[in-house]
Amino acid sequence: MIERRLSFIIAGLTVFFMSAVLWNLFAPTKRRSRRDAPVDSTSVVVARADTAVAPGRRAGDATVSQGGQSPAPLAPPVSTGESGPSYMELLARSETRRRIRASAGYTYLNEVVAQSEDSMLHRWDNRILSPVRVFLGPGTAANFQAGFLDAVRGAFQRWQEAGVPVRFNFDADSTSAEVRFRWRLQFEIQRTGQTDLSWDQDGHLVSGVVTLATFDPAGRPLAVDDVRVVALHEIGHLIGLDHSSDSTDIMFAMTKVRDLSPRDIASALLLYQLPPGTLR
Ligand SMILES: [Zn+2]
Numbered sequence: 001m002i003e004r005r006l007s008f009i010i011a012g013l014t015v016f017f018m019s020a021v022l023w024n025l026f027a028p029t030k031r032r033s034r035r036d037a038p039v040d041s042t043s044v045v046v047a048r049a050d051t052a053v054a055p056g057r058r059a060g061d062a063t064v065s066q067g068g069q070s071p072a073p074l075a076p077p078v079s080t081g082e083s084g085p086s087y088m089e090l091l092a093r094s095e096t097r098r099r100i101r102a103s104a105g106y107t108y109l110n111e112v113v114a115q116s117e118d119s120m121l122h123r124w125d126n127r128i129l130s131p132v133r134v135f136l137g138p139g140t141a142a143n144f145q146a147g148f149l150d151a152v153r154g155a156f157q158r159w160q161e162a163g164v165p166v167r168f169n170f171d172a173d174s175t176s177a178e179v180r181f182r183w184r185l186q187f188e189i190q191r192t193g194q195t196d197l198s199w200d201q202d203g204h205l206v207s208g209v210v211t212l213a214t215f216d217p218a219g220r221p222l223a224v225d226d227v228r229v230v231a232l233h234e235i236g237h238l239i240g241l242d243h244s245s246d247s248t249d250i251m252f253a254m255t256k257v258r259d260l261s262p263r264d265i266a267s268a269l270l271l272y273q274l275p276p277g278t279l280r
Contacts, residue, residue, distance in 0.1 A: 096121070096274050107267040108244040108251070113279060115242045121276045122199045123240035124166045132179055133172035139183025143214040147224040152181065152212075155231035162265040164239055165272050179208045179238065186215040192222065193230040195237035203276030210234045229258045236264065240271055 085093075100109045113119060124132060136152055138144060156168050174180055187194070192213045199205045212230055215221055222230070229250075236251045241264070244251040249261045 092275065093277075093279050097279050099270070099274065100279075103266070103270055106263060107270050108246065108249065108263060109267050109270055109274075111245060112240075112242040112267070112271075119279045120199075120203045121240065121271060121274055121279065122197065122203050122205055123271050123276045125204045125276065127166045131167035131169035133177045134168045134170050134179045134181070135172050135174040135177035136170050136181045137174070139214065141183045141185040141214045143185075143221040144183055145224060148183075148212070148214075148227045151224050151228035152231045155228050155235050158232060158260060159235055159239065159268070162260055162268065164268045166239055178206070179210065182209060182211045184211055184213055186213050186219070187217060190217045192216050192226075193234040195234045197237065199276075203278070205238075205240060208238050210238060225258070229255060232258075232260065236268070239268060240276075241267060 100107075100113060104110050109121075113121065116122070134156075136149060138146065138149065153170065160167070168179070172178070194211045195208060196211075197205055197208045210231075212227060212234070213222065216226075232250050233255050241251050243253045244263065244267075246252060246261075246263065247254075247256045248263075250257055250259065250264050251267075
């Protein structure tokens with residue numbers, strides 16, 4: 001009798017373990033990406049953007065990689081509720097997509113959306129009265145010049161004068177800042193600037209780190225005006241733009257021009273007329 005019971009128990013355990021093995025073999029593996037993704041409590045996505053510019057008349061001829069990472073959201077990424085987006089939300093997204101399509105030609109927002117892995121518009125929100133806190137301090141890298149700080153502030157001013165409705169406050173220290181600037185000697189790959197952003201699940205930007213080099217990838221020291229050009233491009237990323245495929249735009253990946261184009265300005269202004277967030 002005892003033997004019989006034991007064999008029942010053993011049979012039961014065997015079935016249990018077999019089920020566990022089968023589950024491991026065939027269960028969905030969605031969660032795997034969580035491990036290698038940076039996750040913090042407020043942001044669900046981190047993007048990386050970069051640019052390259054060479055000193056002198058001729059601006060950057062470097063190749064640039066651009067891409068984003070998608071750290072696993074803690075909740076399912078698409079719909080926030082079990083019922084998914086409401087009809088009104090879907091209608092609003094459809095209208096946003098229509099406006100972006102209609103702007104093709106005089107803006108490159110359609111390209112920005114296409115490059116966004118999550119089909120999201122990302123931007124700062126309501127930051128006129130409450131400016132984004134920026135830490136912009138001197139660097140210790142060789143060739144750092146005090147004039148670089150003015151060049152970066154001038155680049156912010158240029159975007160602001162173009163009408164982008166975001167204000168930046170440079171009084172923040174590095175701990176209280178939402179955006180931090182860092183200086184480094186050179187990138188190991190072909191770029192002279194890089195912007196890393198994070199945003200919440202609604203597409204509102206929440207923080208950023210902008211890294212600027214003091215030498216270009218070929219080892220030539222950057223001049224003050226080169227830093228201004230790199231900063232114009234990186235601030236474009238900082239306000240939510242991505243690359244344009246047109247070399248006459250400052251947001252062209254390998255920046256050739258030295259000022260904002262009408263398309264840069266129109267793209268940024270349209271971005272700030274549209275609600276951030278997913279367009280799916
Ligand atoms: Zn870039």
